[in-house]
Every structure is written in structure tokens, then in C-alpha cells.
Amino acid sequence: MNLTKKLYLIILTVFFAVMITPSYALDFQSMGVFGKASEVEIGDINNDGFGDVVILSGSLSSGTIQVYLGPDRTFFKSIHLPFTSLNGHHIAIGDINNDNFDDVVTSYARDTAAGEGELRVYFGPSLTSVTTIPNPEPNPQQGLGTHFGIAVASGDVNNDGTDDIVVGARNSDNGPISRVGAAFVYLGPSLSSPTKIFNPPSPNIVFDNFGTQVEAGKGFVVVSDPISFVTTNSRPRGDVHVFSGTTFSLIKTLTSGNANDEVFGDRLAVGDINNDGNDDIIAKGWFKDVFFFLGPGFTSVTQKIDPLGAVSSHSFGSGIATGDADNDGDDDVIVGALGSEKAYVYEAPGLSLAATLSEPSFTTFFGHRVAFGDVDGDAREDVVVAGFVQSFYFKSIATCVPPVSGDWMITTSCNLANTATAPANVIVSSGVVFTIPSGLSLTVPSSEGLMVEAGGGVIVVFGGNIFFT
Ligand SMILES: [Ca+2]
Ligand SMILES: [Ca+2]
Ligand SMILES: [Ca+2]
Numbered sequence: 001m002n003l004t005k006k007l008y009l010i011i012l013t014v015f016f017a018v019m020i021t022p023s024y025a026l027d028f029q030s031m032g033v034f035g036k037a038s039e040v041e042i043g044d045i046n047n048d049g050f051g052d053v054v055i056l057s058g059s060l061s062s063g064t065i066q067v068y069l070g071p072d073r074t075f076f077k078s079i080h081l082p083f084t085s086l087n088g089h090h091i092a093i094g095d096i097n098n099d100n101f102d103d104v105v106t107s108y109a110r111d112t113a114a115g116e117g118e119l120r121v122y123f124g125p126s127l128t129s130v131t132t133i134p135n136p137e138p139n140p141q142q143g144l145g146t147h148f149g150i151a152v153a154s155g156d157v158n159n160d161g162t163d164d165i166v167v168g169a170r171n172s173d174n175g176p177i178s179r180v181g182a183a184f185v186y187l188g189p190s191l192s193s194p195t196k197i198f199n200p201p202s203p204n205i206v207f208d209n210f211g212t213q214v215e216a217g218k219g220f221v222v223v224s225d226p227i228s229f230v231t232t233n234s235r236p237r238g239d240v241h242v243f244s245g246t247t248f249s250l251i252k253t254l255t256s257g258n259a260n261d262e263v264f265g266d267r268l269a270v271g272d273i274n275n276d277g278n279d280d281i282i283a284k285g286w287f288k289d290v291f292f293f294l295g296p297g298f299t300s301v302t303q304k305i306d307p308l309g310a311v312s313s314h315s316f317g318s319g320i321a322t323g324d325a326d327n328d329g330d331d332d333v334i335v336g337a338l339g340s341e342k343a344y345v346y347e348a349p350g351l352s353l354a355a356t357l358s359e360p361s362f363t364t365f366f367g368h369r370v371a372f373g374d375v376d377g378d379a380r381e382d383v384v385v386a387g388f389v390q391s392f393y394f395k396s397i398a399t400c401v402p403p404v405s406g407d408w409m410i411t412t413s414c415n416l417a418n419t420a421t422a423p424a425n426v427i428v429s430s431g432v433v434f435t436i437p438s439g440l441s442l443t444v445p446s447s448e449g450l451m452v453e454a455g456g457g458v459i460v461v462f463g464g465n466i467f468f469t
């Protein structure tokens, strides 16, 4: 058989195999642990192309940030946050001064009248240079404070190429109306003269906690008031409000569609799920569900229910993050479920459940926060799942299985999904790493070959076996 014909046959065979069953699937490999974390974010602090893991461990009395550098997650720095607070510290990551080094944004909401919250930016790569911004509207008359800093997010809300900061202040006043909540937007790089976003009118606006959660989308700001519309039932509905990132006027109010009892907007995330250039919004409801709203209209809605149903104690969505786990251009979504100590990865754009992550002991409060970022530099974004006792790093991998018949041309780096027998030749494409994980084996017919293409394919037998029969 001449080479052209053979190649043609191989292409036909691989195409046929793909039609029968997907050759590659998204999965994650547990690779190590970090300490306890109340929040986690991943960004590139030193601009070397590897994501760096930023872990916040907070308590009622203190907060500490620890930074680990990719790709080996080596410890880089510990930053002590010198305040005590009932409402704790919060973190976000963005390049606030647009120098290509990601910066760590921290907020701190203090409950006492004496000093009411603060925003800090620690600039990469050293994280020694700090900009400190106090609460712009301290209200010492209020014993509870304004809760400035109860939530913080970073992203480019006005589309000028520099990341901005959104801060929630859920007890802030609106003129004579007290404690209706607000959000403040600080545009990078100056961070001067913040814009105050007021709580949009609603039937019951006092104490509805507008500003409890905030997000910074590409061109817009998201602020939730999860206890708005207080009902006669024990739990309120909650709303998620979307504002223009340039005029800061209200674009749309999103609801779950459930009339009451939803506490909607309890957790928020943004990302481009369908890779159309518009950021989409993901919001948690109370009834074990998470809603996905596609930008820019936010009219197309997808709802996901906790796969475990009632056992998760309303915690599905305790953490939500977006990132491109399989390097196909759209943002996949990880949803943590603290109550069941699991985290679920939904593969965009279809949002099918691609992986369920957990840890063996079920004692770490796994999943209350999650983060996406490319720590190992392979263009597939990895995840860190935070737990109050311990946090876990999972590397994004592709898994693969042989086709039902014909040669197996492996064209994407992947781990063999399970012990399998190849029907014919196994050919690893140039530049592709094919891994056989520990405990698994691949059997190849002795009449056929296992080969790598010229130009540098690699077969890694990582504790597994290759047999020829
Ligand atoms: Ca880095
Ligand atoms: Ca920077
Ligand atoms: Ca900006």
C-alpha cells in the first residue's frame, strides 16, 4: 500500500472512530495540596506564563495571603493582613496598573464604627508595593458600619484594556435612606474618584443587602442583593443586577424565575461560556441550582441542578469559577458544592458534566471556593478547590480511548482513560505526549506497531504497562 493511500485510510479510520465515540475527554488529575483556604484565586503574578496560586486563609481575627508560583507551585510569599473583622477579608486578581503582572486585590469589611473597611492592591511581581484605599463613605454613626469590602472583584468593566475593581458595601446609605447597600467601582490604573452604584428601586430595599456579591464583567458590573423582596416565607427571592461598565446605568435585573425563597445571587461568576466575545453571568440560587445567562442580552438561560439533589444542603454553587480547561476557546465552569464536598466541571459551550472532583477524606470542607488558571503552562486551565482544612490542586488533562477499529492516531496529548486494547497500530503524532497512567495498561496486537511520528511525539509509561499480544 503506498503511503498516500495508507495516510488516507488512517484519516478515514480516525474520522470513523470519532464518529463512534469521542476520542478525547476532559478530566482532572489530583496533583497536590495546599493549606486551608477561605478563598483562592489564580493569576500570573510574575508574568512568566504560568498561573500562580493565591490563597487567602482567614479567621475572625486575622487574614493571611499565601502565594505559590507555577508551574511547580513553589512557595513565594506570605502577606499578613493586619486587621480583625467579623466579615473577614476577600481577594480578587487583576492587572490593575496594566503592566502585565497580575496584582492581588484584597478587601476588608470591618463591622465596627471606628474604621470601616479598606481596599488594598498588592502589585506584582514582588507584591511589596501596596496601594491602600479607605472606605470612601465611612459612617461612624452606624454601629454596624457600611460593610465596604464585603465583596470584591476585578475585571475590565469599561473595556479600556486595564482591569478595574468593584467593591460591595451592603450597608451603605442612599441619601436619607439608610442601609440599602451600594457598590463602588474603581477604574484602573488610577483608582481615583470611585463611582457609587446605588441599589435600584425595589419594593423592599432596606436591608436587602445590595452589594453582598459583586462581579466585574467585560464591559459590565454585576451586583446582587440576595435578600431582596422579603416574603412571608422564611427566605427571600434575591436579584442580580447588571450595570453598564461605562455609564453604570442599570442594563438588566436577572432573577431565577422562582418567585420566592431563592436567595438568588448568593454567589456570582463571569466568563465567556460560548466564546462569542461577550462575558456571560453565572449566579447561584438557593434551591440547589445554578443559572447561566448568556451575554450581552442575558436572555438565554441554562439551569443546572445539584447532581446529588437534596443531600447537598443548598450548597451547590458555594464556589463558582470559569476557565478554559480544554483549550478550545470557551470558558468551562466549575461549581463547588460544600455540603457534599464535591466540585463539578461543566464543559462549555454545552455545559455537559465533564468531571466530578472530590477528595478521599470528606473532612476538608472541600468545594466552598474554586479557581481556574493555567498553573502548569500547557494552555489547559487547571483548578484549585479550596477547603477550610486543606485545598487541592487538580491538573486539567485530556483522557483518551482507542477507536473500536482501525489505527489509533493520537493527535492530542492525553492520558489513557482505562485499560484497553488497541485494534491496530497506535501512532502518536508529532509534539503529542501520550501517557499511560499508573495501574493501567494498553495492549497492542503483536502484528501491529506502537510508534511516534518523526518530529517528537512522546509516550510516557507513568507506572502503567504496554503489552504486545
Ligand atoms: Ca507565574
Ligand atoms: Ca500589574
Ligand atoms: Ca478598565
Ligand SMILES: [Ca+2]
Pocket: 271, 272, 273, 274, 275, 276, 277, 278, 279, 280, 294, 295
Ligand atoms: Ca459569551
